[in-house]
Amino acid sequence: MTSTGSQTRAEKYFEDGFLGGIEVLSPEETAAHRRQLEDAERQIGHALHYHSKVHTVLRSPFELATHPALVDVVEEILGPDILLYNVTYIIKEPQTAKFVSWHQDLTYWGFDGTKQVSTWLALSPATATSGCMQMIPGSHRQGLHEQVTSDDPDNVLLQSQTIENVREEDAVLCPLAPGEASIHHGWTIHASRPNTSADRRIGLNIQYITPGMCQTKVKTDSAMLIRGQDRFGHFETDYPADEWLPDDAEERLLVSTRKYHAISGSPNPA
Numbered sequence: 001m002t003s004t005g006s007q008t009r010a011e012k013y014f015e016d017g018f019l020g021g022i023e024v025l026s027p028e029e030t031a032a033h034r035r036q037l038e039d040a041e042r043q044i045g046h047a048l049h050y051h052s053k054v055h056t057v058l059r060s061p062f063e064l065a066t067h068p069a070l071v072d073v074v075e076e077i078l079g080p081d082i083l084l085y086n087v088t089y090i091i092k093e094p095q096t097a098k099f100v101s102w103h104q105d106l107t108y109w110g111f112d113g114t115k116q117v118s119t120w121l122a123l124s125p126a127t128a129t130s131g132c133m134q135m136i137p138g139s140h141r142q143g144l145h146e147q148v149t150s151d152d153p154d155n156v157l158l159q160s161q162t163i164e165n166v167r168e169e170d171a172v173l174c175p176l177a178p179g180e181a182s183i184h185h186g187w188t189i190h191a192s193r194p195n196t197s198a199d200r201r202i203g204l205n206i207q208y209i210t211p212g213m214c215q216t217k218v219k220t221d222s223a224m225l226i227r228g229q230d231r232f233g234h235f236e237t238d239y240p241a242d243e244w245l246p247d248d249a250e251e252r253l254l255v256s257t258r259k260y261h262a263i264s265g266s267p268n269p270a
């Protein structure tokens with residue numbers, strides 16, 4: 001088990017509710033994965049942004065989500081049996097007002113447990129200026145908070161869900177160099193500000209769960225076993241992209257995203 005000073009990474013994660021600065025990709029690999037995304041964007045526009053299960057239509061996010069340097073940290077936290085649940089690009093264009101309000105991830109996903117982690121892998125600089133994530137250390141130990149919903153077009157979250165009266169003075173920034181990742185617990189309160197930098201802020205959000213988790217909101221849900229064994233069979237199987245964007249990539253992304261929105265109770269994308 002890898003350590004950070006006298007604590008293991010897992011101990012630090014369970015104390016703070018998140019870990020930053022996990023080195024995953026070399027500068028060359030980061031540039032190559034950014035290029036793949038931007039080539040795909042040239043083909044299907046913004047259909048890749050904020051849509052679910054991009055790893056089922058594009059090889060690059062699948063390779064990133066299964067990168068050993070990332071999955072090793074996930075294993076230290078979740079144990080040996082790991083399902084890949086969702087992969088989503090979260091992109092804030094330069095000089096735009098898009099932000100993420102204070103929230104917890106596990107509120108709407110319908111899981112019956114908390115054996116889940118979110119990782120966020122930077123394909124460009126995530127800094128205070130470009131709107132990197134901010135976390136409230138230890139907030140994962142407070143359980144779930146009430147979130148109010150609204151319809152703010154600049155809020156990246158589907159229902160602009162917001163935890164009110166967060167003590168912002170307790171927040172710590174979680175900056176990431178390109179190729180680095182952070183990992184956070186589904187109850188950790190976090191947010192991010194607009195990107196006021198000159199570059200795009202490109203992040204890949206990757207959700208992992210354990211096979212024992214159950215979906216309680218809909219009859220069927222899907223995931224992909226990426227390490228260990230699934231002794232439960234609670235999820236149908238997602239398949240990784242094995243080719244450059246298939247012809248029906250946009251349609252498939254829309255189907256996955258509609259399903260995700262149905263689970264989270266959000267309005268469906270057009």
Ligand SMILES: O=C(O)CCC(=O)C(=O)O
Nearest residue numbers: 090100118120192203205
């Ligand atoms: O990309 C962001 O700024 C926020 C992402 C987020 O909320 C998450 O990864 O859980």
